[in-house]
Amino acid sequence: MSIIGTVHPIRNNGCRSQPGYLGYRGMATLENDLLKFDIPEIVYGIGALSSIGDCAQRLGGERVFLVTDPGIVEAGWVDEALRFLKQVRLEAVVYDNVVTNPRDYQVDQGVQRYLEKKCDVIVGLGGGSPMDTAKGIAILVHNQGSIHDYVGCNLITQPIPPLICVPTTAGTGSDVSQFAIIADPKKKLKLTILSRAIMPDISLIDPKLLTTKSTELIAATGMDALTHAIEAYVSSLAWPMTDPHAIHCIELVFTHLVNAVQTKSMDSLEGMAIASLEAGIAFSNAILGAVHALAHPLGGLYDLHHGLANAILLPMVVNKNMEHAPEKFAAIANAMGAETRGKDVYQASACVPEKIENLIAALGLPRRLYQVGVKPEDIPSLARQASEDLCMLTNPHCYLAEEIESMYREII
Amino acid sequence: MSIIGTVHPIRNNGCRSQPGYLGYRGMATLENDLLKFDIPEIVYGIGALSSIGDCAQRLGGERVFLVTDPGIVEAGWVDEALRFLKQVRLEAVVYDNVVTNPRDYQVDQGVQRYLEKKCDVIVGLGGGSPMDTAKGIAILVHNQGSIHDYVGCNLITQPIPPLICVPTTAGTGSDVSQFAIIADPKKKLKLTILSRAIMPDISLIDPKLLTTKSTELIAATGMDALTHAIEAYVSSLAWPMTDPHAIHCIELVFTHLVNAVQTKSMDSLEGMAIASLEAGIAFSNAILGAVHALAHPLGGLYDLHHGLANAILLPMVVNKNMEHAPEKFAAIANAMGAETRGKDVYQASACVPEKIENLIAALGLPRRLYQVGVKPEDIPSLARQASEDLCMLTNPHCYLAEEIESMYREII
Numbered sequence: 001m002s003i004i005g006t007v008h009p010i011r012n013n014g015c016r017s018q019p020g021y022l023g024y025r026g027m028a029t030l031e032n033d034l035l036k037f038d039i040p041e042i043v044y045g046i047g048a049l050s051s052i053g054d055c056a057q058r059l060g061g062e063r064v065f066l067v068t069d070p071g072i073v074e075a076g077w078v079d080e081a082l083r084f085l086k087q088v089r090l091e092a093v094v095y096d097n098v099v100t101n102p103r104d105y106q107v108d109q110g111v112q113r114y115l116e117k118k119c120d121v122i123v124g125l126g127g128g129s130p131m132d133t134a135k136g137i138a139i140l141v142h143n144q145g146s147i148h149d150y151v152g153c154n155l156i157t158q159p160i161p162p163l164i165c166v167p168t169t170a171g172t173g174s175d176v177s178q179f180a181i182i183a184d185p186k187k188k189l190k191l192t193i194l195s196r197a198i199m200p201d202i203s204l205i206d207p208k209l210l211t212t213k214s215t216e217l218i219a220a221t222g223m224d225a226l227t228h229a230i231e232a233y234v235s236s237l238a239w240p241m242t243d244p245h246a247i248h249c250i251e252l253v254f255t256h257l258v259n260a261v262q263t264k265s266m267d268s269l270e271g272m273a274i275a276s277l278e279a280g281i282a283f284s285n286a287i288l289g290a291v292h293a294l295a296h297p298l299g300g301l302y303d304l305h306h307g308l309a310n311a312i313l314l315p316m317v318v319n320k321n322m323e324h325a326p327e328k329f330a331a332i333a334n335a336m337g338a339e340t341r342g343k344d345v346y347q348a349s350a351c352v353p354e355k356i357e358n359l360i361a362a363l364g365l366p367r368r369l370y371q372v373g374v375k376p377e378d379i380p381s382l383a384r385q386a387s388e389d390l391c392m393l394t395n396p397h398c399y400l401a402e403e404i405e406s407m408y409r410e411i412i
Numbered sequence: 413m414s415i416i417g418t419v420h421p422i423r424n425n426g427c428r429s430q431p432g433y434l435g436y437r438g439m440a441t442l443e444n445d446l447l448k449f450d451i452p453e454i455v456y457g458i459g460a461l462s463s464i465g466d467c468a469q470r471l472g473g474e475r476v477f478l479v480t481d482p483g484i485v486e487a488g489w490v491d492e493a494l495r496f497l498k499q500v501r502l503e504a505v506v507y508d509n510v511v512t513n514p515r516d517y518q519v520d521q522g523v524q525r526y527l528e529k530k531c532d533v534i535v536g537l538g539g540g541s542p543m544d545t546a547k548g549i550a551i552l553v554h555n556q557g558s559i560h561d562y563v564g565c566n567l568i569t570q571p572i573p574p575l576i577c578v579p580t581t582a583g584t585g586s587d588v589s590q591f592a593i594i595a596d597p598k599k600k601l602k603l604t605i606l607s608r609a610i611m612p613d614i615s616l617i618d619p620k621l622l623t624t625k626s627t628e629l630i631a632a633t634g635m636d637a638l639t640h641a642i643e644a645y646v647s648s649l650a651w652p653m654t655d656p657h658a659i660h661c662i663e664l665v666f667t668h669l670v671n672a673v674q675t676k677s678m679d680s681l682e683g684m685a686i687a688s689l690e691a692g693i694a695f696s697n698a699i700l701g702a703v704h705a706l707a708h709p710l711g712g713l714y715d716l717h718h719g720l721a722n723a724i725l726l727p728m729v730v731n732k733n734m735e736h737a738p739e740k741f742a743a744i745a746n747a748m749g750a751e752t753r754g755k756d757v758y759q760a761s762a763c764v765p766e767k768i769e770n771l772i773a774a775l776g777l778p779r780r781l782y783q784v785g786v787k788p789e790d791i792p793s794l795a796r797q798a799s800e801d802l803c804m805l806t807n808p809h810c811y812l813a814e815e816i817e818s819m820y821r822e823i824i
Contacts, residue, residue, distance in 0.1 A: 033458065034459075034463060037454040041448065044653070051446060239456075
């Protein structure tokens with residue numbers, strides 16, 4: 001699919017935009033027509049983990065606070081990272097008390113530990129959970145109050161310490177994004193923090209780290225990357241600098257994901273590492289859409305893996321969104337390898353849901369919400385939360401709470 | 413053209429690589445298989461110049477050193493920039509003593525002025541010449557010695573002051589690159605400085621600034637962008653993160669350049685602004701090739717406009733390079749809109765020189781070196797310099813001085 005085109009007008013999808021939201025300090029804007037594109041420095045390679053010490057030193061670090069989780073420790077990557085840090089005589093403190101859908105109190109514990117140990121650079125080593133926890137800790141060591149005070153857009157006033165993210169999954173994109181998602185287990189909510197202040201300084205990507213992941217996780221995180229790319233591509237803030245990244249991710253996912261799950265070949269894992277990176281670049285700058293708006297409440301209420309939630313929601317949301325951005329979905333169909341010759345944009349768009357469903361089937365992921373524990377009686381509350389999610393603002397169409405209710409019910 | 417693929421092995425083109433060159437501190441590497449991708453923050457929009465003060469303040473600046481040239485002053489953009497800086501109460505010192513192919517002594521004068529006036533942030537407003545001069549000044553206000561001490565790769569040890577680049581042409585890519593090219597008028601040489609230390613903090617792109625440029629300059633700078641994209645795409649350091657940017661530029665140039673020259677419509681100027689940006693991102697991370705190696709000596713000896721030199725050299729160099737990267741040139745042919753169905757990669761590649769020649773003809777640019785004053789007796793010396801140029805290291809094939817002599821003679 002050729003990606004021609006200059007800057008199209010920024011569309012307003014009908015959502016009432018929050019004050020200050022989408023101002024170009026944080027990202028592209030609905031107000032003054034300025035667009036922005038901002039990503040961390042990316043260091044990539046098989047074995048790139050060995051340069052972790054060099055990266056920390058370049059950022060002026062002397063004592064590293066390494067945020068990770070027990071699975072990464074068990075896989076041996078924390079020991080490797082510590083060895084490489086030691087080689088350049090850097091001290092390190094490990095904080096591995098992080099779970100999937102990381103909790104607000106885990107951020108607080110991390111902050112206390114960071115301050116006690118007088119660290120000066122933070123490394124997030126893991127999937128989205130350790131990296132988002134690292135971001136949360138980074139916010140609070142230089143800003144007052146609790147993590148709840150920074151929920152929303154661009155509320156962080158003091159710069160964070162130097163931050164390096166080292167992803168061990170291919171999907172989250174947290175290593176290049178301005179997002180951090182933290183769970184509030186008391187209220188069973190997901191908190192979305194969005195600020196240019198939390199973009200990492202360096203994203204250090206070593207595809208070797210993907211080799212110790214389960215096939216289930218590779219499948220779910222791969223679907224997360226695909227969802228990021230599709231939502232960023234049809235976002236009302238998409239522009240010619242974000243579009244090629246989104247399209248490149250979609251091509252890579254349809255080339256490599258099934259193979260990565262089935263064989264874990266280094267070639268396919270590299271493909272997925274780049275796919276995740278491309279999607280992260282696209283969505284950090286163009287933001288997301290309704291799939292994420294509907295997925296966040298599911299993560300908050302049921303502690304559901306984010307990639308899995310996205311995978312179940314994606315075909316249904318695409319089906320609804322198609323008519324609001326048919327040219328864009330036709331381009332997505334092309335990137336997925338669909339046969340679109342002789343079809344108009346509506347006919348070509350219509351290939352997208354089937355392509356996604358076939359991919360999900362090949363990956364053996366669940367297709368219905370009941371399979372992951374969603375209860376019909378929770379739907380009104382889930383829908384209300386989804387309608388208020390930041391990500392709905394950039395979806396091609398703004399869905400109201402009652403529409404979202406029927407969307408959830410369609411796939412329960 | 414679909415851009416599928418994972419990371420291909422970094423190829424060595426046979427050139428002896430310089431010690432320290434291509435180490436990932438500066439860029440991707442031939443030695444440890446690490447690749448990097450690093451770009452400034454990009455702020456884009458029609459009217460984006462109005463945010464210059466905000467950008468300078470975000471970088472902590474209080475007194476702006478504005479490097480520009482007399483043409484930009486005359487066009488009124490310097491007054492506009494000063495007005496916007498004043499709106500946020502920033503003082504500014506203007507240094508406009510810059511010419512095409514900026515001189516080493518102009519850098520020295522700028523440094524003296526910057527230090528006298530106690531400035532703390534630098535803005536390069538203009539084409540490649542003011543921006544590269546701004547980079548040269550930025551190097552010397554925080555590093556000892558003369559600009560000649562920093563010629564080569566990664567020789568800058570102290571960070572530069574905050575640097576904002578505001579391009580007024582669509583082609584140079586200096587606003588996003590790690591390159592600065594300064595002329596040594598005594599030795600009639602171009603000095604190439606390549607270091608991550610000189611990448612600007614912010615590239616502020618306002619397509620409105622292109623409206624006051626002559627059609628000749630739009631044509632020549634547009635060919636510069638195309639050359640950057642083609643050389644970066646076939647570079648031995650190209651990788652899946654740089655390739656889509658290069659291809660996107662090629663598509664945009666073949667869609668918008670002729671129209672930009674003929675009509676200066678805002679749509680076509682926006683197309684070229686993005687094309688230049690995409691090419692800059694590609695070549696800053698994948699580096700360049702033989703066209704630039706052969707163009708730099710022409711700029712040094714004859715003070716020839718860099719875009720014009722590239723335009724004359726490009727079809728001939730592509731003709732030689734094609735056989736060394738046929739798959740890549742086939743993809744370029746597709747991006748140029750050539751009819752490649754049913755052709756193998758060699759046949760498809762062969763469309764590229766003709767496509768370029770047709771474009772140059774449509775733009776009314778010269779096709780031979782004699783038309784721009786090149787003398788046959790200078791060719792041996794030009795060829796020797798070209799063979800030693802840093803850009804030759806990443807060309808798909810390493811040409812020796814005697815081969816380069818005959819290359820120049822072919823198009824004299």
